Amino acid sequence: MSNSIQTINPFTEKTIKEYHLMDLEGAEKAVEKSDDCFAEWKLVSVKERIKLANSLAEVIEKNRDELVQLMVSEMGKVKSQGESEVTLCANICKYTASIAEQALANETREYEGGNAIISYQPLGVILGIQPWNFPLYQVIRYSITNLVAGNTTVMKHASNVFGMAEKIQSLYEQAGFPKNAYQSLLIDGKTASKLIRHEAIKGVTFTGSDKIGKKVAKSAEKRSKKTVLELGSNDAYLVLDDADLQLAIETSVLGRIVNNGQTCVSAKRFIVTEKNYEAFKTGFTKAMQQLKIGDPEAQDTDIGPMAREDLRDKLHEQVTESIDAGATVVCGCSVPDQQGFFYPASILENVKPGMPAYDDELFGPVAALIKAKDDEDAMRIANDSRYGLGGGIFSKDVEKATELAIKHFDTGMVNINGFALSQPNLPFGGVKSSGYGREHGGFGIKEFVNIKSVMVANNK
Structure with missing residues (x-):
């Protein structure tokens, strides 16, 4: 087995750089x-950690151009979205x-016989296993909160x-965080999986497929180590009877093709009531x-x-x-004959249970169009999924x-x-096979x- 790996530009199909893989011992x-x-870091004051978090924000902004270029060249992100x-x-x-x-x-609380202090103390080394689709964000969102926590x-x-x-x-080092x-x-x-066994690893946070995520959780569970998992989804967006169709159409396009369709919490299944189906489809x-x-x-690239x-x-x-199972092509759904790893904006309809377009996550710019009888049926279909990360509803009746x-x-x-994608002040995470735990919003x-809990007895 080779101990090196090459990064490939998905637009030019040319090698960017070759990297030597670290072995388990390293x-x-x-x-x-x-x-x-x-x-030593756990003893540093929260105020000092806060200063370094703000320093990291400044360093990230100063390195904007280089960071965006890395996203564009390594995984094909549209430049404006990288910014x-x-x-x-x-x-x-x-x-x-x-x-x-x-x-x-x-926090302080009274208890029978004394007063208690509730303290939030760091655990130790946290192992992060992160994907490529938001190569800066996925890492920053878990790492900065954990470092500030100690x-x-x-x-x-x-x-x-x-x-x-x-x-x-390099960003963390430039910001002044201690080495290591x-x-x-x-x-x-x-190698990452084997690290879970290391005694110094006190927790694991993983973002990726539900299949691999469950293996990570099982390995951590054997060793009584906590995990936070974000495992993707096939998010449903409901177009109800009273929806503003133009708004629904414009928003659905954005929700499906953001990040070239490679977003865990993007719109993937579009469940439209019979009343609006043909107009929405057109x-x-x-x-x-x-x-x-x-x-x-x-x-001008979308x-x-x-x-x-x-x-x-x-x-x-x-x-x-x-398609072989009965879905029909509305548009796209073929690999273009051109340089680069492109896939066109595509729509499938007549999508039913048992098909990948219904049951699984299509991680690319392919939309599954599903007809519902009415609003109630649309909600039923939306929940007919092993996933539960995000979703959407279009209706003029906001209440x-x-x-x-x-x-x-x-x-x-x-x-x-x-x-809307993730927001710093709102909790991010899912249920069912989309994982558990929350990031952002002060929860992470x-x-x-x-x-x-430290209980101080009152012996007076």
Whole structure:
């Protein structure tokens, strides 16, 4: 087995750089260094950690151009969306800094016989295993909160974005964090899995497929180590009887093709009531066909290439399998004969249970169009999924849509009459096979802490 890996530009199909993989022994030594750092870092005041979080925000903004270029060249992100990702990461650092002191402050409570102090203390080294689709954001969102909480971290990034992995470690060092508080380990998946067994690893946060995520959780569970999992989804967006169709169409296009369709919490299944089905289908199809596919650096590009050739091929296999099972092509659904790992904006209809387009996550710009009898049936179909990360509802009756979202939609997040990705001040995470645990909104900072009760007896 080769101990090196090459990153490939998905637009030019040319090699960017070759990286030497760290072996298990080297990775374990890195964990030990992180553990040594933790012994001192946990004693650093929250105020000092907050200063460094704000410093990291400044460093991220200063390195904007290089970070965006890495996203474009390593995984084909459209340039404007890369710029938005950089801004989001800087804002996450600032938000974490703004809430940390209050979130981690000791609390006092009385109990029979005395007074108690509730303290939030860091656990130790946290292992992060992160994907390529938001190569800066996925890492910053978990690492900055854990570092501010007093933990240290080692991170295994996806091999096709190793350039970003190295850059992120440089950002932390430039910001003034102590050496080994954050480390990007250039390792493969098998090595990362073995690190879970290391005594110094106190928790694992994983973003990726539900299949691999469940294996990670099982390995951690054997060793009584906490995990936070974000495992993707096939988010349903409901177009109810009273929906504003033009708004629904415009928003659905954006929700499906953001990040070249490679977003866990993007719109994937479009469940439209019989009343609106034909009109929505006509408008949605026209809008999808008008999207421009091309160079991710170009200002007028809507969809860039998929991140890797194997991912593009897997997507097409899922589409083909769905068609073979009875789904019909509305538009797209064929691999273009051109340079780059492109897949067109595509729509399938007559999508039924048992098809990948219904049951699984299509991680690319392919929409599944599903007809519902009425609003109630649309909600039933939306929840007929093993996943539960996000979703959306289009309805002019906002009160009704809100009640559906809160009481009936089995997901961690719901958009009403719009499409929004993660927000620094709102909790992010899912239910069912989309995982558990929360990040952002002040929730992530307490996922890997020891909530400790200190009871002081009143002996007077």
